[in-house]
Amino acid sequence: MNNRELFLRHVGQTSEAPLCLNNVKAEGSKMWDADGKEYIDLIAGISVCNVGHRHPDVVAAIKKQADEYLHIMVYGELVENPQVHYAKQLTAHLPENLNSVFFTASGSEATEGAMKLAKRFTGRTSIVSFKNSYHGSTQGALSVMGSEYWQQAFRPLLPGIVQLNYNSFDDLDAINENIACVIAETIQAEAGVNMPNMNWLKALREKCTATGTLLVLDEIQCGFGRNGTLWAFEQFGITPDILLLGKALGGGMPLGAFVSDKKIMDSFTHNPVLGHINTFGGHPVSCAAGLAAFNYLINENIVAAVKEKESLFRQLLVHPKINKVNSAGLMIAVWFDDFETNKKIIDALIEEGVFTDWFLFASNALRIAPPLNISEVEIRFACGKLIEVLKKL
Numbered sequence: 001m002n003n004r005e006l007f008l009r010h011v012g013q014t015s016e017a018p019l020c021l022n023n024v025k026a027e028g029s030k031m032w033d034a035d036g037k038e039y040i041d042l043i044a045g046i047s048v049c050n051v052g053h054r055h056p057d058v059v060a061a062i063k064k065q066a067d068e069y070l071h072i073m074v075y076g077e078l079v080e081n082p083q084v085h086y087a088k089q090l091t092a093h094l095p096e097n098l099n100s101v102f103f104t105a106s107g108s109e110a111t112e113g114a115m116k117l118a119k120r121f122t123g124r125t126s127i128v129s130f131k132n133s134y135h136g137s138t139q140g141a142l143s144v145m146g147s148e149y150w151q152q153a154f155r156p157l158l159p160g161i162v163q164l165n166y167n168s169f170d171d172l173d174a175i176n177e178n179i180a181c182v183i184a185e186t187i188q189a190e191a192g193v194n195m196p197n198m199n200w201l202k203a204l205r206e207k208c209t210a211t212g213t214l215l216v217l218d219e220i221q222c223g224f225g226r227n228g229t230l231w232a233f234e235q236f237g238i239t240p241d242i243l244l245l246g247k248a249l250g251g252g253m254p255l256g257a258f259v260s261d262k263k264i265m266d267s268f269t270h271n272p273v274l275g276h277i278n279t280f281g282g283h284p285v286s287c288a289a290g291l292a293a294f295n296y297l298i299n300e301n302i303v304a305a306v307k308e309k310e311s312l313f314r315q316l317l318v319h320p321k322i323n324k325v326n327s328a329g330l331m332i333a334v335w336f337d338d339f340e341t342n343k344k345i346i347d348a349l350i351e352e353g354v355f356t357d358w359f360l361f362a363s364n365a366l367r368i369a370p371p372l373n374i375s376e377v378e379i380r381f382a383c384g385k386l387i388e389v390l391k392k393l
Helices: 003-010 056-068 081-092 107-122 139-143 148-154 170-174 198-211 232-236 262-269 284-299 302-316 339-351 376-392
Strands: 023-027 030-033 038-041 100-104 126-130 161-164 179-185 214-218 242-245 256-260 324-327 332-335 357-359 362-368
Touching: 038 376, 056 284, 081 100, 081 256, 081 284, 100 107, 100 262, 107 126, 107 139, 107 179, 107 214, 107 242, 107 256, 107 262, 139 148, 161 170, 170 198, 179 198, 198 214, 198 232, 256 262, 284 302, 302 324, 302 332, 302 376, 339 357, 339 362, 339 376
Parallel strands: 126 161, 126 179, 179 214, 214 242
Antiparallel strands: 023 030, 030 038, 100 256, 242 256, 324 332, 332 362, 357 362
16 A cells, blocks of 8 residues: 555545645745655645744754653643743733743644633633634634534534624624633634724724623734734734634644733632643643744744735736635635635646645635745745636636
């Protein structure tokens, strides 16, 4: 059997028709398969590899930490230097109230932890989320997902979930003193890059403050400069009570986190003790890798060029078959008539050496979320291939 056959037989599948690309190397904005074919990576592991695949600083940090220690104890019991240093650096670049980091192993786990923290701190049980939102696929995160299609097969889910319409001012009236938290993506990613109304996000913040409800902003996909500022919420003049991080947090290694004020986070320390724990959260190698990637992002000021690269994409993505382009920095959705058309385009692009995919709640939109340090040459090549494919359809 070849690796493709072994993959289909022995690795748990998520669809009946996986892409089955057998990649053997990735570096920068490129990947190579077992036959030596080169691909421009337009999705970066879905916003994971913000500084590119195998950035030298990240690889060096991984090797250094591997020489010192790997896993030594469940999260939170021992002082592990990579966790401490990364938490200090993260909070140095966050608002004053976001000063305590709880590391997890994934973004979904960060969602789970934030939901528990909000319930524990407020003593309330209900949670508000929004339609067409995605916060992970574990049982609790699935409960606040904004799509019945993805939820239906796994009910019953958590009780007490209230789903509202994103960007609806009228729906904010449903937020009251019984709500523990409101969880929202600062910019809805899987909805096809759905931007919030600036005044709506401010109204949401004000409503949460007035009712004593914690505001949880999910920047698992849109954080770390993806939208042109280090944190997307900076663009809207608000600050959350809890911030969710993941994907790019680990620099290509598995890592998630939720960040809050210490007075809120300390709710987990008593009644009950060990209110939230996990085995591999804040793994030292992941934290070392994430800190290296974060320092590169900050020190080289990579985020400063994101908006310029967004403009170049928008300039090049012009064709009669493109219905619209939604973008927020280097999180871009190219909309077509239907999923069938989009899938043909995606498959044709892969044949042409350009790797991309679609969005969960916008299957007729093609996803572009490359490494933030993708070059102008690579952008022009990828967009040129897309226009070529559209001309052939």
